[in-house]
Amino acid sequence: MNHCYSLLYRTQLHILQLLQELGLQTYPQYTSGHAVMQLGSARVAKYRSDSGIPNLPLHSLIDLQLFIWKVERMRKLVPPGDPGRCLHAREWDSMTVETFKQKNLWTQAAKDSVDVACSIVYGVDASRISLLYYLYYTSCAGGLFPLIETTKGAGQELKIKGGAQQVCELIVKKVGRQNVWLNQPVTHITQRADGVTVTTAGGRTVQAQRVICSIPPHLAGRIAYSPPLPMERDHLTQNMPVGHTIKYVVTYRRAFWREKDFNGAVVAYDRTSDKDGCDTGPIQIAYDNTSSNGNPALVAFMCANYAKQWASRSADQRKAAVLRKFAEYFGEEAKDPLDFAEKDWGMEPYNGGCPVNIMVPGLISSFIPALRRPCGRIHWAGTETASLWCGFMNGAVQSGIRAAVEVLSATSPQLLTEDDRQELVAVPQEVETPAKEAHRKKSKKVASVLVGAGLVVGTSLAVYYYIKA
Amino acid sequence: MNHCYSLLYRTQLHILQLLQELGLQTYPQYTSGHAVMQLGSARVAKYRSDSGIPNLPLHSLIDLQLFIWKVERMRKLVPPGDPGRCLHAREWDSMTVETFKQKNLWTQAAKDSVDVACSIVYGVDASRISLLYYLYYTSCAGGLFPLIETTKGAGQELKIKGGAQQVCELIVKKVGRQNVWLNQPVTHITQRADGVTVTTAGGRTVQAQRVICSIPPHLAGRIAYSPPLPMERDHLTQNMPVGHTIKYVVTYRRAFWREKDFNGAVVAYDRTSDKDGCDTGPIQIAYDNTSSNGNPALVAFMCANYAKQWASRSADQRKAAVLRKFAEYFGEEAKDPLDFAEKDWGMEPYNGGCPVNIMVPGLISSFIPALRRPCGRIHWAGTETASLWCGFMNGAVQSGIRAAVEVLSATSPQLLTEDDRQELVAVPQEVETPAKEAHRKKSKKVASVLVGAGLVVGTSLAVYYYIKA
Numbered sequence: 001m002n003h004c005y006s007l008l009y010r011t012q013l014h015i016l017q018l019l020q021e022l023g024l025q026t027y028p029q030y031t032s033g034h035a036v037m038q039l040g041s042a043r044v045a046k047y048r049s050d051s052g053i054p055n056l057p058l059h060s061l062i063d064l065q066l067f068i069w070k071v072e073r074m075r076k077l078v079p080p081g082d083p084g085r086c087l088h089a090r091e092w093d094s095m096t097v098e099t100f101k102q103k104n105l106w107t108q109a110a111k112d113s114v115d116v117a118c119s120i121v122y123g124v125d126a127s128r129i130s131l132l133y134y135l136y137y138t139s140c141a142g143g144l145f146p147l148i149e150t151t152k153g154a155g156q157e158l159k160i161k162g163g164a165q166q167v168c169e170l171i172v173k174k175v176g177r178q179n180v181w182l183n184q185p186v187t188h189i190t191q192r193a194d195g196v197t198v199t200t201a202g203g204r205t206v207q208a209q210r211v212i213c214s215i216p217p218h219l220a221g222r223i224a225y226s227p228p229l230p231m232e233r234d235h236l237t238q239n240m241p242v243g244h245t246i247k248y249v250v251t252y253r254r255a256f257w258r259e260k261d262f263n264g265a266v267v268a269y270d271r272t273s274d275k276d277g278c279d280t281g282p283i284q285i286a287y288d289n290t291s292s293n294g295n296p297a298l299v300a301f302m303c304a305n306y307a308k309q310w311a312s313r314s315a316d317q318r319k320a321a322v323l324r325k326f327a328e329y330f331g332e333e334a335k336d337p338l339d340f341a342e343k344d345w346g347m348e349p350y351n352g353g354c355p356v357n358i359m360v361p362g363l364i365s366s367f368i369p370a371l372r373r374p375c376g377r378i379h380w381a382g383t384e385t386a387s388l389w390c391g392f393m394n395g396a397v398q399s400g401i402r403a404a405v406e407v408l409s410a411t412s413p414q415l416l417t418e419d420d421r422q423e424l425v426a427v428p429q430e431v432e433t434p435a436k437e438a439h440r441k442k443s444k445k446v447a448s449v450l451v452g453a454g455l456v457v458g459t460s461l462a463v464y465y466y467i468k469a
Numbered sequence: 470m471n472h473c474y475s476l477l478y479r480t481q482l483h484i485l486q487l488l489q490e491l492g493l494q495t496y497p498q499y500t501s502g503h504a505v506m507q508l509g510s511a512r513v514a515k516y517r518s519d520s521g522i523p524n525l526p527l528h529s530l531i532d533l534q535l536f537i538w539k540v541e542r543m544r545k546l547v548p549p550g551d552p553g554r555c556l557h558a559r560e561w562d563s564m565t566v567e568t569f570k571q572k573n574l575w576t577q578a579a580k581d582s583v584d585v586a587c588s589i590v591y592g593v594d595a596s597r598i599s600l601l602y603y604l605y606y607t608s609c610a611g612g613l614f615p616l617i618e619t620t621k622g623a624g625q626e627l628k629i630k631g632g633a634q635q636v637c638e639l640i641v642k643k644v645g646r647q648n649v650w651l652n653q654p655v656t657h658i659t660q661r662a663d664g665v666t667v668t669t670a671g672g673r674t675v676q677a678q679r680v681i682c683s684i685p686p687h688l689a690g691r692i693a694y695s696p697p698l699p700m701e702r703d704h705l706t707q708n709m710p711v712g713h714t715i716k717y718v719v720t721y722r723r724a725f726w727r728e729k730d731f732n733g734a735v736v737a738y739d740r741t742s743d744k745d746g747c748d749t750g751p752i753q754i755a756y757d758n759t760s761s762n763g764n765p766a767l768v769a770f771m772c773a774n775y776a777k778q779w780a781s782r783s784a785d786q787r788k789a790a791v792l793r794k795f796a797e798y799f800g801e802e803a804k805d806p807l808d809f810a811e812k813d814w815g816m817e818p819y820n821g822g823c824p825v826n827i828m829v830p831g832l833i834s835s836f837i838p839a840l841r842r843p844c845g846r847i848h849w850a851g852t853e854t855a856s857l858w859c860g861f862m863n864g865a866v867q868s869g870i871r872a873a874v875e876v877l878s879a880t881s882p883q884l885l886t887e888d889d890r891q892e893l894v895a896v897p898q899e900v901e902t903p904a905k906e907a908h909r910k911k912s913k914k915v916a917s918v919l920v921g922a923g924l925v926v927g928t929s930l931a932v933y934y935y936i937k938a
Contacts, residue, residue: 094567125831126563127830128831231780238821239597241708361565362593
């Protein structure tokens with residue numbers, strides 16, 4: 001799930017409510033000043049990220065905005081709770097995002113923008129994702145804007161004071177530390193008529209009435225089930241590979257980028273670097289990661305094919321590449337950090353990747369009902385099963401509540417309130433989000449730019465023909 | 470692997486040589502008389518399968534032939550041993566076969582023909598496969614013809630006298646029955662500096678210098694490896710889901726279809742039946758399955774989405790549907806079989822599907838080197854790793870020989886001959902196959918039909934304009 005980015009949006013009500021219950025506080029992501037964008041190997045462009053308009057050539061901006069409008073129109077036809085019900089499900093599920101991109105974009109900078117957004121959001125490149133899944137994921141987030149808005153312009157982003165890890169720690173305290181077994185990966189789940197037995201690699205067993213399985217789908221598929229799960233569920237987990245992201249947290253004495261009117265935000269993509277052995281990149285996204293008590297830091301990510309290429313190099317090579325890029329963007333001070341930490345989620349056997357398990361073409365048309373449907377006494381949670389902010393921390397919390405209500409309605413229905421039961425409905429109502437409002441405002445701004453540009457071009461042509469005549 | 474179809478081609482040299490070693494004999498598939506084709510829900514067309522030209526409207530035949538020629542031109546650019554080296558690899562791997570089909574075909578009957586071929590050959594529908602993988606698979610078989618030729622026209626097909634199961638049984642005898650452990654699925658493989666330990670679900674362990682893992686990739690991905698496998702290998706197995714096929718063998722007193730000049734071959738597809746609960750279909754392919762000693766039988770398959778839909782019904786419903794279809798094609802005698810057997814490969818936990826594990830879009834571009842590259846002391850065999858007849862019995866044998874030579878060249882290189890070492894080269898030379906020759910002959914025949922049709926249309930137009938003028 002997207003906790004590797006550790007950012008929250010004000011529309012992520014499930015996680016925000018949980019933070020409140022746990023007594024955790026948030027603080028806003030630092031966004032004042034200039035962001036940096038680098039598409040292709042040469043040009044580094046800076047722009048004010050609160051303008052919401054990246055520094056792209058005008059024709060690429062127009063191209064990109066038309067694409068965004070098209071995706072927004074299409075994603076509204078995809079119900080977040082049940083994408084298979086979309087009237088165009090089969091058509092859109094038969095196509096990769098890459099095919100759709102090539103069909104609908106004509107400038108390289110706009111294509112690069114879609115590519116980099118795809119690697120960051122999903123951890124895989126556009127050729128690996130079903131278009132229908134892309135629209136569904138967008139629908140679950142309430143629009144494309146929160147997903148592609150990597151410039152931190154709208155001030156939507158919040159961070160958890162003290163770090164996201166506290167959520168787990170405080171839940172463990174509530175549950176009782178003795179009830180949480182670490183280093184006991186589950187290897188077998190055996191169902192009988194009267195209960196379930198869960199066995200771990202360490203040989204411990206648990207007897208239960210119900211099991212909630214909240215690990216990523218491809219790992220859920222590696223548990224041995226007895227009796228075997230239905231074929232549909234088995235095929236679902238074969239078709240939801242996980243993305244790949246490597247995270248870097250670089251701590252400094254001073255937030256020198258802020259002093260130069262940078263906010264630390266970077267979006268970078270060089271399509272030529274998809275080839276093995278090519279040294280471009282390697283950062284796709286970075287932002288200010290200064291802690292709530294003021295320790296200056298930057299955080300950066302290598303995603304998708306970049307992650308794959310760089311994972312096989314030495315840690316020193318990766319460190320040098322990240323610092324070189326920071327120096328190129330923010331100055332030579334970047335080469336002298338206090339601390340440098342990296343985390344390759346692809347190296348974690350009980351995680352396998354980051355930020356989310358995607359859906360390949362054809363999966364939704366064939367196997368989506370198996371995503372949430374319980375298999376006997378086994379219920380499925382995890383952010384991939386969420387209908388609101390699927391792939392994010394919010395989705396994990398929402399899916400956990402939904403699975404808990406499922407179990408209670410099977411075992412102790414008298415305990416449930418009407419509000420609880422609402423959790424079983426994938427999406428209670430169309431969610432109007434501040435993110436969408438902000439996007440409308442930005443769209444208007446871009447539209448004004450386009451109208452202005454149109455007027456300039458039109459007037460010039462009129463003058464040209466007038467002179468020529 | 471494609472043993473569910475149990476057919477061999479004369480170009481499948483590895484399996485034919487193994488049969489010879491084991492003293493097994495082959496006999497030709499019965500192909501005399503008419504085949505049946507049903508595209509859409511109503512029309513049942515019969516045609517002589519030795520003509521090689523299915524009974525489609527002329528414009529659909531032209532459409533289909535142009536498509537076949539295009540695929541043939543493209544697949545020749547995809548090296549069977551190493552599809553990632555194709556110059557168009559990224560472009561073709563970003564696209565599903567469905568997208569390619571929609572772009573290149575304009576008649577419904579031609580589209581249906583490609584769809585049914587896809588379900589039969591891969592056990593999944595066209596929306597789930599990478600175009601590059603489709604071309605690669607075709608290249609591994611030496612051309613599209615052996616893959617799409619379901620009408621048994623060319624007399625290429627051979628069957629093993631006494632059944633394909635004998636191959637395993639005779640190998641077990643050679644190896645020694647006490648050395649083959651049944652019902653001992655491997656759960657753990659632990660590598661150390663000096664050897665490997667393999668542990669089974671029954672708790673038995675084996676110490677070895679090397680391990681050859683020859684199970685389907687998605688199942689290889691479910692074994693717990695210590696230390697964990699490289700990320701690339703782990704992601705490969707996440708992106709190679711298995712197809713789904715249900716097989717039916719129906720035995721009769723008399724081969725009544727032969728008496729009516731049918732050869733038992735059926736190809737059927739109704740695109741409207743992809744919806745759950747729809748009662749069309751359910752057979753996509755059938756053929757004569759009379760044994761070498763003359764016991765009359767038909768064999769039929771439900772593939773891809775049909776298999777998924779029908780798997781959830783009762784065995785009686787499936788039996789009734791299969792017999793109803795046979796009666797529609799060959800007469801009421803079909804409803805009175807001596808024996809009716811079905812096998813749903815999707816219900817086998819240590820197989821999971823049939824006929825092959827496919828590759829989803831983007832996989833080859835990113836992860837193909839991990840397909841055959843050994844991970845320390847673990848070597849990878851299985852038909853999916855073959856470069857000649859990948860997905861078929863031949864591929865299984867070829868990959869087994871290649872993996873054995875890999876192990877020997879690591880442990881006892883002095884034992885290897887130059888011929889043995891050739892097995893490590895994916896494809897020693899461009900393979901000219903009888904299948905290709907036969908295809909050229911058929912292409913010529915179709916070309917003559919097309920030229921004839923062109924002359925008729927041209928003359929008619931000339932006459933029309935002459936009269937009009």
